[in-house]
Amino acid sequence: MILAQRNDNPTENQWYILRGEMKYGPYEYRTLLKMIQTSELFDYNYVWNPNMESWTLVGDVPEFSKDRLCRLIESHDGMAQEFTARKSPRAQIEVPIYAHNDRRFFDGFSLSISENGALLLLNDPLLLPGYRLIVNFRSSENNPQSFNVICEVVRKNFTKQRLNVKSGLHYAVRFLQAQEAGAQQIYKWTHVPKEEN
Numbered sequence: 001m002i003l004a005q006r007n008d009n010p011t012e013n014q015w016y017i018l019r020g021e022m023k024y025g026p027y028e029y030r031t032l033l034k035m036i037q038t039s040e041l042f043d044y045n046y047v048w049n050p051n052m053e054s055w056t057l058v059g060d061v062p063e064f065s066k067d068r069l070c071r072l073i074e075s076h077d078g079m080a081q082e083f084t085a086r087k088s089p090r091a092q093i094e095v096p097i098y099a100h101n102d103r104r105f106f107d108g109f110s111l112s113i114s115e116n117g118a119l120l121l122l123n124d125p126l127l128l129p130g131y132r133l134i135v136n137f138r139s140s141e142n143n144p145q146s147f148n149v150i151c152e153v154v155r156k157n158f159t160k161q162r163l164n165v166k167s168g169l170h171y172a173v174r175f176l177q178a179q180e181a182g183a184q185q186i187y188k189w190t191h192v193p194k195e196e197n
Helices: 029-037 066-074 078-082 180-191
Strands: 014-019 022-028 046-048 096-100 105-113 117-122 132-137 147-157 169-178
Touching: 014 029, 022 029, 096 117, 105 180, 117 147, 132 169, 147 180, 169 180
Parallel strands: none
Antiparallel strands: 014 022, 014 046, 096 105, 096 132, 105 117, 117 169, 132 147, 147 169
């Protein structure tokens, strides 16, 4: 019997995904990167490869940490090409928000925003991809006028670092509709230099 040589390079490992009781794979590392971007694979899904002791949440696997993915995007090797370029400019902007999904109201704030969507920290752990929300971007130091957007949750970032039910979770949302004043403000945040905002 010939044993496969262990290789700690995640780009050469074969990865498996656990969905319910079904195991899928093997996949290349670059395939899983694309699956994360297209919302086919989430932080709360389990993955495994031959270098791991057990099935682990994607959000807890170092190869898929936000720092690692940022380094890959910035690198000039072939792996950087696996990331889809953003179609719209994105701005890091923190604005307090209220949101509701026809059942509950909750608060939070934005972390980054583009004309297509945003990354939000919301104080509700129960939202899932596909849920629709109405989000109110409240007036604040960074936002001169309150406005609403209708959006859809496309990604939920769940990791063990969330210590209790009251702590917020990061959600990526896709904008479906925005008030005119909101669309104008989002354009300013993402296209106009900060000193002119």
